[in-house]
Amino acid sequence: xxxxxxxxxxxxxxxxxxxxxxxADVVQESYSRVLxxxxxxxxxxxxxxxxxxxxxxxxxxxxxxQAEQRMLDTLGLISADSAPSPEREADARQQxxxxxxxxxxxxxxxxxxxxxxxxxxxxxxxxxxxxATTVAAIEKHIVRAVCDLFxxxxxxxx
Numbered sequence: 001x002x003x004x005x006x007x008x009x010x011x012x013x014x015x016x017x018x019x020x021x022x023x024a025d026v027v028q029e030s031y032s033r034v035l036x037x038x039x040x041x042x043x044x045x046x047x048x049x050x051x052x053x054x055x056x057x058x059x060x061x062x063x064x065x066q067a068e069q070r071m072l073d074t075l076g077l078i079s080a081d082s083a084p085s086p087e088r089e090a091d092a093r094q095q096x097x098x099x100x101x102x103x104x105x106x107x108x109x110x111x112x113x114x115x116x117x118x119x120x121x122x123x124x125x126x127x128x129x130x131x132a133t134t135v136a137a138i139e140k141h142i143v144r145a146v147c148d149l150f151x152x153x154x155x156x157x158x
Contacts, residue, residue: 003031005047013054030054068096102149109133110148113141 006027013023030053034040043049072092103111112131116122117138124142128135 005050006031008047009050009054012051013058017058026054026057029057068093071096099149106145106148109137110141110145113138114145117142118145 009027009030010020010023013026014020017023017026027050030050033053034043034046034049037043072089103114106114109131113127116127116130117124122130124135124138128138131138
């Protein structure tokens, strides 16, 4: 695979992101995802695939920033201070990243159960129905997920 589309992609994403360095990062990540594919040589239209991957990366980044901002807004609402200081905001962002990283390494069912119950507010019965499992299994997944996250918090403060 060659980098013959690299400059074209960087120019395209530079216009939409208004940041050439961020555009170069998006293009680099696009190429790395194509290279990570099991059979990149089977791709019929490499240029179209690189554009689609790049657009998905940009969309994912926007969604992550929006979710992060919503969480920060929520933390600001429940905080005693009316507006968090830059230090508290940076700490909250770091905590969000740690939580996301820890959730990413959890087994799929455990992670999904935890997110449905603790983040989206589903009941155990609703979660069990959604995940096609039992309420008892959901309860066990939640307990294990909380223990995993508690272990992370204990390691962080140690």
